[in-house]
Amino acid sequence: MTGGADPAGVEQSSQSPEAVGSLASERLQAALRSSTLIVGLAILVFWSICAVFGAAMTPFDPYADDLLATLAAPSAAHWFGTDQLGRDVFSRVLMGARDILIVAPLATLLGTALGTALGLCIGYLKGVLDDVVSRVIEALQALPLVIVALMALAAVGTSNATVVLVIGFVFTPLIARTIRSAVLIESELDYVAAARLRGDGALAIMFVEILPNVLPIAIVEMTVRLGYAIFFVASLSFIGFGIQPPSADWGIAIAENYSLIGSYWWTVLFDAGATASLVIGVNLVTDGLQSVFET
Amino acid sequence: MRGFTIVSWSASSDRRGVVTTRPAILNFLAKRALLSLITLGILSIVVFLGGQLLPGDVGRAVLGPLADARAVAVFNHQVGVDRPLPVQYWDWITHFLAGDMGRSFTFRAPVAPFIADALANSLKLAALAFVLVVPLGIAGGVWAARRVGRWSDRGMVLLGQSLGIVPEFISAIVLILIFGVRLRWLPMSADWPEGAGPLTQVRYLILPSLPLVLVFFGYIARVARVGTIAALDADYTRTAILKGLPMRAVMRRHVLPNALLPTITVVASLVGYLAGGLVVIETLFHYRGIGALIYSAARAKDFPMLEAGVLTVGAVYALASVLADLLSAALNPRLRAGRT
Numbered sequence: 001m002t003g004g005a006d007p008a009g010v011e012q013s014s015q016s017p018e019a020v021g022s023l024a025s026e027r028l029q030a031a032l033r034s035s036t037l038i039v040g041l042a043i044l045v046f047w048s049i050c051a052v053f054g055a056a057m058t059p060f061d062p063y064a065d066d067l068l069a070t071l072a073a074p075s076a077a078h079w080f081g082t083d084q085l086g087r088d089v090f091s092r093v094l095m096g097a098r099d100i101l102i103v104a105p106l107a108t109l110l111g112t113a114l115g116t117a118l119g120l121c122i123g124y125l126k127g128v129l130d131d132v133v134s135r136v137i138e139a140l141q142a143l144p145l146v147i148v149a150l151m152a153l154a155a156v157g158t159s160n161a162t163v164v165l166v167i168g169f170v171f172t173p174l175i176a177r178t179i180r181s182a183v184l185i186e187s188e189l190d191y192v193a194a195a196r197l198r199g200d201g202a203l204a205i206m207f208v209e210i211l212p213n214v215l216p217i218a219i220v221e222m223t224v225r226l227g228y229a230i231f232f233v234a235s236l237s238f239i240g241f242g243i244q245p246p247s248a249d250w251g252i253a254i255a256e257n258y259s260l261i262g263s264y265w266w267t268v269l270f271d272a273g274a275t276a277s278l279v280i281g282v283n284l285v286t287d288g289l290q291s292v293f294e295t
Numbered sequence: 296m297r298g299f300t301i302v303s304w305s306a307s308s309d310r311r312g313v314v315t316t317r318p319a320i321l322n323f324l325a326k327r328a329l330l331s332l333i334t335l336g337i338l339s340i341v342v343f344l345g346g347q348l349l350p351g352d353v354g355r356a357v358l359g360p361l362a363d364a365r366a367v368a369v370f371n372h373q374v375g376v377d378r379p380l381p382v383q384y385w386d387w388i389t390h391f392l393a394g395d396m397g398r399s400f401t402f403r404a405p406v407a408p409f410i411a412d413a414l415a416n417s418l419k420l421a422a423l424a425f426v427l428v429v430p431l432g433i434a435g436g437v438w439a440a441r442r443v444g445r446w447s448d449r450g451m452v453l454l455g456q457s458l459g460i461v462p463e464f465i466s467a468i469v470l471i472l473i474f475g476v477r478l479r480w481l482p483m484s485a486d487w488p489e490g491a492g493p494l495t496q497v498r499y500l501i502l503p504s505l506p507l508v509l510v511f512f513g514y515i516a517r518v519a520r521v522g523t524i525a526a527l528d529a530d531y532t533r534t535a536i537l538k539g540l541p542m543r544a545v546m547r548r549h550v551l552p553n554a555l556l557p558t559i560t561v562v563a564s565l566v567g568y569l570a571g572g573l574v575v576i577e578t579l580f581h582y583r584g585i586g587a588l589i590y591s592a593a594r595a596k597d598f599p600m601l602e603a604g605v606l607t608v609g610a611v612y613a614l615a616s617v618l619a620d621l622l623s624a625a626l627n628p629r630l631r632a633g634r635t
Contacts, residue, residue, distance in 0.1 A: 036453065139337035142609045144571025147589060151345045151605055154593035155356070227460045235462045235575050239590060254468060258579070262483070265472055272468045280457045287453060 030292045037288025043281025047097040054098060058091035062248045071264050081266035083257060093270050095248040097278065099160065103243060104229035107164045111171025112222040118172060119179025120206045124187050137173040145170050146235060153241045163242055167232055171225050178221050182214045216293050223289055227282040234275050250275045320624055327620045331613040338609045343384050346602040347376060357400055357596050397599035406603045409588060414607060417584035421569055423497060424504040428511045429562060433555060435512065436519025443524055455513025463506040463572045467579055470505050485582035503580040507572050511565050518561040522554035556623055563619030567612035
């Protein structure tokens with residue numbers, strides 16, 4: 001992507017002669033200099049810590065209702081106020097990262113694994129298989145992902161597992177297309193011809209020879225997709241087809257409270273801000289990684 | 296139109312004669328239209344399988360786990376899902392093409408009128424969103440391209456990317472809080488009073504369209520930016536600058552027409568994406584469009600309605616991409632000659 005080019009990073013790497021020897025350490029240096037990557041990682045790490053240790057960090061039990069203190073405005077005791085059931089919004093926002101940070105990365109991982117395998121196959125073997133799969137991928141792209149997911153989830157039922165599977169399968173063709181075009185270029189190169197002459201089988205060439213060379217592309221693609229996975233899981237949870245109550249998930253919280261938005265803004269604003277910060281954090285990491293891999 | 300004079304100038308300087316150019320355009324467009332039809336055919340199979348095969352027992356899914364087995368069998372026979380799949384598909388798609396989209400399980404009435412009304416409502420909302428976002432996105436992209444490599448360019452790219460990835464309901468909530476709750480400038484629901492005039496309708500649709508504008512802004516700006524950078528770098532632009540044309544004229548006559556061609560394609564692809572955003576936006580703002588219709592059909596497991604809605608979205612997308620091809624072909628001399 002041209003948008004992610006970081007002119008500063010290019011300059012830096014050409015100026016440090018001691019790093020030229022090793023591509024990996026050069027990339028690491030570029031990564032440490034990329035401020036978008038650092039800021040994005042900080043946001044991601046913050047929410048991951050909340051997701052893992054949330055239960056120990058929250059001042060109140062995020063699931064405990066208190067019917068004597070419903071819809072209380074933000075105060076010293078309840079920093080973000082309380083919701084309709086008197087649950088502490090601050091505690092729920094901290095805990096809200098947990099499910100989405102399990103579902104979205106798993107779905108992305110599934111989609112990347114399947115998509116990379118499929119992309120390797122159709123890109124290397126070509127022929128009828130490539131034609132048929134490419135057509136089906138194009139047909140699926142005529143539909144917005146939210147609608148494909150909605151249809152599949154209406155048919156198979158909604159749970160965290162089905163959301164992971166559906167988003168993973170929906171991502172597979174998209175990732176396969178990117179990997180396919182990279183494989184088409186790689187398979188023209190000499191090392192592939194050499195492996196073929198050596199008598200290696202198609203599977204060995206695809207997964208031992210070509211895969212390591214398209215892996216950086218797969219990794220960047222994975223972080224791009226992670227951002228979209230969070231987008232979709234949040235949107236699906238908001239419309240009731242994603243993570244299910246009583247999870248403290250942000251999308252659910254907003255769906256439950258947005259009818260009160262006129263008078264009780266604190267029941268939705270902090271959840272909205274948390275979701276926005278998470279997707280923007282992932283986006284900054286993606287942008288940083290792209291500039292690192294492009295140097 | 297300014298863009299058109301440039302195109303005809305380039306076409307006449309083209310070494311191919313007019314006689315060979317004309318069939319080339321037609322060939323190109325016919326090929327694209329045929330490809331769209333194939334795509335729609337595959338899509339109809341996928342949608343059909345999604346609606347009939349995935350739920351397993353349709354009657355069980357609709358009537359619920361507690362329903363009597365005989366009632367389920369009767370329901371399945373009534374709606375015809377106990378027949379072989381190819382027969383069902385053929386029956387469904389031939390009726391669909393003839394305008395009969397089947398009967399809704401929920402409303403016990405033909406699906407088609409619901410789809411038509413919802414589509415008309417969604418088109419209003421989408422039209423407003425595009426009227427707002429296309430000029431904004433192009434302006435943002437061109438602005439960033441003139442500052443390429445500087446912090447302002449980088450900031451614009453990051454802003455566009457970040458806005459594009461924040462879910463619509465999140466930006467909608469923030470916009471409602473600012474313009475609906477705090478400032479009280481705009482109505483917080485798209486449900487306008489009966490018999491409202493066009494201007495009132497637009498007023499009710501501004502808030503729902505803004506989240507879509509925010510999501511699309513980055514996409515359009517990015518393509519416009521890349522196109523402008525390439526055009527600014529091209530030989531014809533250098534020639535125009537060196538022959539002493541003022542920068543405004545260079546931008547208007549040489550850079551923009553070439554830079555904005557790819558933007559047409561990206562706008563068309565956003566039409567397809569749009570429907571996904573509409574599901575969330577229309578539900579949030581209580582607006583009876585195609586997104587809300589698909590959503591409520593999915594909730595109620597009303598599969599005929601769901602299939603018809605989803606296939607309609609696919610058809611609108613296919614139509615938009617054919618129109619985009621037509622427009623690009625009309626504006627681009629290289630495409631007119633059929634050399635893609």
